[in-house]
Amino acid sequence: MTDPAVAGPLIVQSDKTLLLEVDHEQADEARKAIAPFAELERSPEHIHTYRLTPLGLWNARAAGHDAEQVVDTLLAYSRYAVPHALLVDVAETMARYGRLRLDKHPVHGLVLSSTDRAVLEEVIRAKKVAGMLGDRLDADSVVVHPSERGNLKQALLKLGWPAEDLAGYVDGEAHAIDLVEDGWSLRPYQKEAAESFWHGGSGVVVLPCGAGKTIVGAAAMAHARATTLILVTNTVAARQWKHELVRRTSLTEDEIGEYSGSVKEVRPVTIATYQVMTTRRKGVYSHLELLDARDWGLVVYDEVHLLPAPIFRMTANLQARRRLGLTATLVREDGREGDVFSLIGPKRYDAPWKDIESQGWIAPADCVEVRVTLPEGERIAYATAEPEERYRLASCTFAKTRIAERLVEQHRGEPTLVIGQYLDQLDELADHLGAPVIKGSTTVRERERLFEGFRSGEIDLLVVSKVANFSVDLPEAAVAIQVSGSFGSRQEEAQRLGRLLRPKAGGGTARFYAVVSRDTVDADFAQNRQRFLAEQGYAYRIVDAEDV
């Protein structure tokens, strides 16, 4: 085992992380082997970190892998002896999935049954489960109140005995939906993803940003051929979905309704935002009836990792309908991965990121952090400023404007966006660059005119505020220069980055410049971003303003 020729690419740590040496000759093989049961946590350049979690192992069980396979894989690729306790733990954890199953019963409706009587006894006696169960049918099965199907699954997962849901789904109201593949076709992995979902019943499809998750959703709808409710993060996403569906499927504009703060349309395919669903009036969710407005055959959740808590509660009552979750990552910042697993379903498809990338479907942007030094006078002003003023001071230094000018000059001819948060800074930039600016106060007509010009290539430079950044039809660019403005959560940042920047026609990678003031809070934020982007595998460089 000390012979380097036979040393495996994988190191299994006792804290249940797996380290995969990327440059090892067996690395690809090992990656494919561990992907079904281990979650990729970080993918920097040399060593990728995966983690074994109960959910990951149960996902693997749901996908038909057994503990033996997992243990064999670990032993086969491990460089050192695998901690014995970890192997035992893997076997024990995996054995917990499927001991309990939910089945449809011709007489009693929904029935929870078990192959292991002791487990059934244990969960029946659990306080959390008590109210959800009805009469005991025999030693191995018990009636479940149909309305508690979701809650029961949630509770059982918390008890550590996730149930396999085999009770099936209602078909819903039929509605003809077909993919219209004119001038484009479903990519192989998108097809696979839609099919794995359909055969699995309900569940989550994990695809990296920019891999076309919307199209997977459309393909799933074409499988279901039924009325569909689509839940998305915000209005921008809702319009994008509508746009894509009209373009990719036989659906017409009239068949697709938008249900948001401003419009309330219920049509065969309805796209609702999380925000409107979670709006409360006098303490009650006033838009819940949408869920029962039609006999939905499919419910699609966009960006499952951002799904707000109330939606989970509503979803608990939708267990008889097919549910498709779409996301780039199963990691939730609030730690509610378990609810995704029990209420929406196990992971049904997970495309190795590198595979999709190597096939040329997505290209990570090249991220460059440009560091400017504050002039002496501004440093003093910064040092003596109130804490809440500091970020603004650091962000709006004139040094940034000069750098932006130079960068724009370098990329003259490529579609370039300059993104900022502070309006006076934007005006100043627009002035210096001689470029039009789009901000909140810009009229819709003006905005559309500028975007159209940008798309057609007439205009190759736009200065946009954060407001515009949220805009529906923000065109794709090859170069983005961010001078100020911190994004919300880190995942959101990577996603927006993916949406904004597409591989250039010539095959070159897109560029993302972040201009940062050295030794200020601005740089501290940049550090977090740098870590996250590096972990996501984006190339990340730092250059000094003088070297640009």
Place this chain on the structure above:
Amino acid sequence: MPTPRPVEGSPTPRPLADPLRSWSSDQLAGLLAARLDLAVPAPADSAQLASRAVVRSSVLRSLEALDTLELAVLEALVELGPTDAAAVGAVVHASGQAVAAALDVLCTRALVWGASDALRPVSMAAELLALPEGPPADEVPALLAELDEQARTILDHLDHTGADGTVADAQRRPTVTGARTPTEALLARRLLVPRDGRQVTLPWTVRLALRGGRSTRHDLSGPPPVATGEREQPLVDRAGAGAAFEFLRRTELLLDRWGTHPPGALRAGGMGVRELRAAAALVHAEQPVAALLVETAAAAGLMAIGMTDDLDAAWLPTDAFDAWQGRAPAERWLVLARAWLASPRLVSAVGGRDASSGPVNALSPGLERGWLPALRRDVLTEIAALPAGHVLAPGTGVASLLERMRWLRPRRPRAHLDVVPALLDEAALLGIAGLHGLSSFGRALVATASTDSAAADPAGALAGLLPEPVDHVLVQADLTAVAPGPLEQQLARKLALVADVESRGGATVYRFAAGSVRRAFDAGWSAADVHDFLRHSSRTPVPQSLSYLVDDVARRFGTVRAGHAASFLRSDDETALTELVHDQGAAGLRLRRVAPTVLVSDVPLDTLLPRLRALGVAPVVEAADGTVHVSRPDVFRAKTPRTRVAPARDEARTAARVSAVVTAIRAGDRAAAERPTRGPVTSPADVMGVLRAAAETGQPVWIGYVDQHGTDSERVVRPLRVEGGRLTAWDERSDEQRSFALHRITRAAAT
């Protein structure tokens, strides 16, 4: 009580001395090796050796070392009296060969002696092993026939299990007709005989009758086999090496940590539960594992109680730890494994509860069990003796091992074997065992421990199996460094200084952060040092983001400097300060220039000021808040004394005190005057009578009373009530109503 049966035959005053004298030197050496206690102190001659060999304690010890067959042979000899091997073989349920071998062992251990046709046990063995006498052999069948079904069931049960029974009163000897219970029926017929107050056993003649002329039911030719499963040795070795590596790593991690953050030692000497829990969390293990780690480290002398800077007793790594760390991993393991093997401490008891003293702490005194090292060796030797490629069968293996060990040492206390599963777990954690078998290096360890042979080389066997230390890391753009194996010690230390450890195991993941890089600067590194170190230790190019991080920290490091000073001088006139610094007379003031306009000194201001004034400088003093402190001599004032208490109040107080004293004196006088001439009654009943009568009439009585402090006093009281063991009365001496405990009233008299 068992009565020793007189050994028939020729009476010999010193039964053993003569034959011992004729033993060869080898035979004597064999005897001393088997019964070590005989050799210490060295006996003067064979006579002394012989007399020592039959002493009760020595015979008891040697009985404990016998296996079931040898014991059965000895018991048979005790019952049969002097006889030959054939007669013994007839009653012992074993092959003739086995019996002969057992007899041979007994002879070499001087437990049996005599001519081959009249072998006899030493009398002490007879005394210890003899069974109480039962009915004569020829009467037994008839007695058995008389038994009813229940009694027969009891007898059969005792027969099959070979155990002793317990009854309420074994010494009672009911008559055959008076027996009411089945047990009594057995006792009455002496088919069961008492060993002591509660224990009953089958007498020899009954045993033979029930077991077809043999003393035991089961064949005793050899020990029961151990249930085994097949497992290739390389797999076992790999698992063992993994465990050994993990154990080493954890020990190092723990002691390294404790070098800087030592856990406190309890007053009793152990380590607190909380400290142990923290240790377990640090090494990512359960508490029993942590307990084994610290106990083994302590047993190996790698940690001991010492004093911290605050003079608190704490568990600290010893200097032996430093030496140990410098050795090769396999040798380090050997130190730990040997320490564990020889340690008499029962680690598995840690975390449990002691009946008398509550929870048992790690490293606490009182866990020593003298028999433990021998038991450890026995267990491991048994597993080592399994055929190659075989390990204990999962499930049944341990139980069968215990069965075998019980056969080999039947007189070992049962409780000792209860700890065997825990010992096996510990051995697995140390890597001596793995996958229920013994690793090759574990085998070598046991071999060196039992025979002291230098042939086996445990460290050598292990060295090839441990992961090779690596001399490089892989540094990545997300500011982590991964060491794909155990790092060389020097490198590991340096890296731990510059980066924080994020994940441990076969590999180690380090994370660089501003804080960790600053730590390196604090330790005296320069930015160039850090860059250099990273470049040399990383096999991959150092990512640009990390270089920037180091430079960022370096740029900010030390921009503000802090230090100690007792006083400062500042002046806008730089020349004045320069003059002062160079003034010969100011040399003793230790002035240091920290800025053109600021001098600091570690001389306190009180001393500094007069010296400066003497030098002709006229400083203005600043207060702590920066305002100018005007120097003016302090005016001293005393505190106004408190005014005295007003005279009138004082007089009243004195008058009151005096009158109280007078009252007391008067009452005393009265008591003395009224001391009854007739003499007081003293018996409790009489005292009660006098008091009751006085309470009825309302007359004062004279009482003698011993108060709580044992002071005897006499007083005259006017009783009001006598109830509940107390007398309530008007005490004339204190002029108030008081309550007296009746039992303290020693005497009373009516006045």
